[in-house]
Amino acid sequence: MTGPASGDEAPERIRIDVWLFRARFLKSRALAADLVNRGHVRLERGGQIVKIAKAAHLIQPGDILTLPLRPAPARIEICATGHRRGPPAEARTLYRALDIAGP
DSSP, X not given: OOSTTTXXXXXOOEEHHHHHHHTTSSSSHHXXXXXXXXXXXXXXXXXXXXXXXXXXXXXXXXXXXXXXXXXXXXXXXXXXXXXXXXXXXXXXXGEEEEEEOOO
């Protein structure tokens, strides 16, 4: 076999703004990009936590995001990248809620 994917077992990666839209955290990709560009999303990967400041930042399954949701911030683990913005039940399969910080 030839091609970039043959024998490649690296996790699939996706832009964070696209993923937030597909996972139905925001109603549009533009709103997702704005949230990320304002520096309100944190990424945890390999024990390191960083603020994401660009909508083009690539994320992958296993990453943990902290999102500024109301009424409290939420920590979620990315389980899959998804291939489209599907119905809510499909979107919920893209992530796993870890905890929600209380007031």
